[in-house]
Amino acid sequence: QVQLVESGGGLVQAGGSLRLSCAASGLTSSRYGVGWFRQAPGKEREFVAAIGWRGDSSYAADSVKGRFTISREVAKSTVYLQMNSLKPDDTAVYYCAAKYYAEPSRNEYDYDYWGQGTQVTVSS
Secondary structure (H helix, E strand, O other), X not given: OOEEEXXXXXXXXXXXXXXXXXXXXXXXXXXXXXXXXXXXXXXXXXXXXXXXXXXXXXXXXXOOOOOEEEEEEHHHOEEEEEEOOOOHHHOEEEEEEEEEOOOOOOOHHHOOEEOOOEEEEEEO
């Protein structure tokens, strides 16, 4: 059974930093791409960042470029989202999603597996 578990969320003041983790289990190989998405109250779910299965390509949404960085540690089956210079508008539930052999994608429908999400709250 494939399972993705997000962690690292919490309450932080504007300008602060958090690092989210997405730990995968039950996958038969490490050849999977991962995307991060978020959903704020009253808003649609939106793309944040993605990394391909080879780990050699990635990109981020315009709203977080220069502040957020996605990376992966294959040996631990974990993908990270480093979030710096956080703003109140970043407040949302953050989800990770995965698919075997996936290239970086902003399309949520490209992914097969999803985590339960972790709450990030940025105070002003």
